[in-house]
Amino acid sequence: MTTTIVALLLALSAGAVARDILPPGPVDAVVGKNVTLQTLLKDPEYAFIIWNFNNEREQIPVATVGPQGLKVNAPYEGRASVDPKSGTLSLSALTAADSGDFSINVVKADGDTETAEIKLRVLEPVSGVVVTANMVEALEHNSTLVLTCNAKGSFLNFTWLNGTEPIATPAGGRLSVEQSESSSRLTIARVLRYDLSRPIICSAANKLETKKSAPFSVPVYYGPDVPKLKPSEPPRFVRAGSDFNLTCTSLCNPPAALAWYRNGTLLDGAGATLTLKVVQGRPMWDKLNQYSCKATNAKTKRVATSPVVSFAVIEPVSGVKMSHPAAAAVLLAGNSSANLSCQAAAGAVTDRTWLKDGQPLPARVAAAPDGSWIGFTTLQRDDNGLYECRLANAVSSEKAAYKMVVNFGPEEVKVSGETAVEVRDGINLRCSAASVPPANFTWKFNGTLTDIKTSTYTIAEATYKNTGTYTCQARNTVTGKSAVYTHNLSVKEEGALDEGLSDGAIAGIIIGVLAALGLAIGLVIYCRQKVPVESPY
Numbered sequence: 216m217t218t219t220i221v222a223l224l225l226a227l228s229a230g231a232v233a234r235d236i237l238p239p240g241p242v243d244a245v246v247g248k249n250v251t252l253q254t255l256l257k258d259p260e261y262a263f264i265i266w267n268f269n270n271e272r273e274q275i276p277v278a279t280v281g282p283q284g285l286k287v288n289a290p291y292e293g294r295a296s297v298d299p300k301s302g303t304l305s306l307s308a309l310t311a312a313d314s315g316d317f318s319i320n321v322v323k324a325d326g327d328t329e330t331a332e333i334k335l336r337v338l339e340p341v342s343g344v345v346v347t348a349n350m351v352e353a354l355e356h357n358s359t360l361v362l363t364c365n366a367k368g369s370f371l372n373f374t375w376l377n378g379t380e381p382i383a384t385p386a387g388g389r390l391s392v393e394q395s396e397s398s399s400r401l402t403i404a405r406v407l408r409y410d411l412s413r414p415i416i417c418s419a420a421n422k423l424e425t426k427k428s429a430p431f432s433v434p435v436y437y438g439p440d441v442p443k444l445k446p447s448e449p450p451r452f453v454r455a456g457s458d459f460n461l462t463c464t465s466l467c468n469p470p471a472a473l474a475w476y477r478n479g480t481l482l483d484g485a486g487a488t489l490t491l492k493v494v495q496g497r498p499m500w501d502k503l504n505q506y507s508c509k510a511t512n513a514k515t516k517r518v519a520t521s522p523v524v525s526f527a528v529i530e531p532v533s534g535v536k537m538s539h540p541a542a543a544a545v546l547l548a549g550n551s552s553a554n555l556s557c558q559a560a561a562g563a564v565t566d567r568t569w570l571k572d573g574q575p576l577p578a579r580v581a582a583a584p585d586g587s588w589i590g591f592t593t594l595q596r597d598d599n600g601l602y603e604c605r606l607a608n609a610v611s612s613e614k615a616a617y618k619m620v621v622n623f624g625p626e627e628v629k630v631s632g633e634t635a636v637e638v639r640d641g642i643n644l645r646c647s648a649a650s651v652p653p654a655n656f657t658w659k660f661n662g663t664l665t666d667i668k669t670s671t672y673t674i675a676e677a678t679y680k681n682t683g684t685y686t687c688q689a690r691n692t693v694t695g696k697s698a699v700y701t702h703n704l705s706v707k708e709e710g711a712l713d714e715g716l717s718d719g720a721i722a723g724i725i726i727g728v729l730a731a732l733g734l735a736i737g738l739v740i741y742c743r744q745k746v747p748v749e750s751p752y
């Protein structure tokens with residue numbers, strides 16, 4: 216009977232005026248869950264509201280609301296209900312078979328019918344999102360990696376993520392994506408290390424939910440990149456025994472095997488770091504050699520070689536000693552000779568410098584062409600001084616010093632002091648001599664030895680009997696030589712030497728004159744105030 220009514224009503228509805236009584240579809244819902252197909256009707260007047268289902272093969276009545284209340288057709292019994300106030304259809308326990316078009320017919324008492332249709336999509340829940348790959352390991356630049364993401368569910372949309380970043384697959388690039396109903400295939404041509412820098416995640420989604428795969432990764436073997444050396448520009452000369460070393464690094468997965476080469480020949484026993492111990496373990500280490508590092512990737516079988524660096528290891532100069540006349544030897548000017556030479560206990564010396572008292576050697580000093588010694592055939596008094604030799608090479612230098620004492624003199628004996636004094640003046644005579652070691656002095660007066668043994672001869676207040684000849688004798692105990700100087704002095708009566716005023720006397724006179732002048736000026740000013748007097752100026 217229902218079927219008859221439906222058929223009748225459908226016939227009536229054919230010419231009906233369209234009015235929006237359902238919202239636009241489709242409506243998505245998940246298998247097993249409920250769905251409510253809302254209408255846009257508000258307190259409608261109707262005789263019947265009829266819901267039908269059309270799955271593209273047949274039309275099946277669902278439910279009818281009419282004067283006798285709700286009538287649900289057999290296949291939907293217990294699952295469907297219609298709200299009599301709004302005409303809204305509720306369906307529970309959805310299955311995939313519920314996907315299709317639902318139509319509503321609102322039949323007025325006069326037979327007018329309004330019809331509308333809405334699509335329901337019952338989605339299988341998203342599940343079983345799994346990523347697989349066409350290989351277990353990839354070689355950079357060489358492998359074409361194909362990642363496949365499979366999932367269960369309907370109306371799935373796939374997204375590929377590198378960690379959390381969506382993977383871009385611009386047209387014409389190395390990366391491309393092909394999607395089918397239940398899988399997506401990500402193809403990475405000529406894979407790069409960065410492509411899988413983080414685990415790959417496949418995300419499968421329908422309108423209602425999203426499920427992600429477990430993080431997936433495939434090792435990408437790459438490198439070795441061209442090895443880098445540290446320091447990249449080592450010094451040309453390296454000090455032997457120092458902590459200098461060369462380190463080799465190369466980006467590589469798996470880590471590269473590193474080996475060092477000297478002039479193209481393998482240096483055993485050096486890993487990432489080439490130490491001086493290894494370098495000096497080979498002959499010719501002190502020559503300018505070329506060193507390079509080679510990195511090998513066991514997986515890719517690729518090899519890369521660093522730039523070449525050159526250096527020579529140089530033993531530093533050490534233990535520099537100067538040979539010189541024995542400390543006990545007495546060197547005499549004009550008689551002795553001397554030979555100074557410098558040697559280093561270790562290290563190849565390339566540079567020798569001699570200094571005397573911090574200055575270059577005087578030209579008259581003979582020196583070996585290689586600077587290994589300097590010679591004095593006959594020492595002179597001017598050869599006294601501090602001699603230094605400095606032995607050096609490219610990595611170090613060291614000095615040795617010797618103070619050479621050449622005995623001579625006394626020479627240039629001289630007495631300075633007064634030649635004439637007034638009685639009661641002081642007498643101060645000073646005797647000097649050039650001598651190494653310093654001379655001893657004795658004094659004679661009028662040919663008679665005095666007990667003065669200092670370089671100065673002092674008399675506090677002269678008397679007339681101090682007139683006479685003063686003879687200073689200088690004596691060098693080492694050379695055994697002595698020399699004399701005779702100085703005449705006369706003691707005169709007071710005032711006899713007035714023309715030669717002392718500094719004190721001159722000062723006294725100046726002060727006296729100034730005082731007198733001050734008094735005179737004061738007097739003139741005083742007088743002017745009292746009586747006009749003719750100016751003395």
Ligand SMILES: *[C@@H]1O[C@H](CO)[C@@H](O)[C@H](O)[C@H]1NC(C)=O
Pocket residue numbers: 248249306307308
């Ligand atoms: C689905 O509908 C059934 C029957 O109408 C009801 O018992 C159940 O509570 C509903 N479930 C949800 C999640 O609305």
Ligand SMILES: *[C@@H]1O[C@H](CO)[C@@H](O)[C@H](O)[C@H]1NC(C)=O
Pocket residue numbers: 354357515517
């Ligand atoms: C790169 O792949 C080609 C072809 O698969 C192979 O012949 C070649 O040996 C590979 N090269 C390297 C370095 O693995």
Ligand SMILES: *[C@@H]1O[C@H](CO)[C@@H](O)[C@H](O)[C@H]1NC(C)=O
Pocket residue numbers: 547550551
């Ligand atoms: C000079 O040296 C020689 C030999 O070394 C010595 O016989 C001589 O006495 C010396 N002369 C003086 C003045 O010291």
Ligand SMILES: *[C@@H]1O[C@H](CO)[C@@H](O)[C@H](O)[C@H]1NC(C)=O
Pocket residue numbers: 538554555556588589590591
């Ligand atoms: C100085 O000594 C060195 C070696 O100690 C020697 O070779 C050189 O001939 C000497 N020079 C002179 C001038 O005697």
Ligand SMILES: *[C@@H]1O[C@H](CO)[C@@H](O)[C@H](O)[C@H]1NC(C)=O
Pocket residue numbers: 661680681682683684
């Ligand atoms: C020292 O000699 C001088 C000159 O020959 C003489 O005038 C003086 O009286 C002498 N003095 C003494 C104290 O002998």
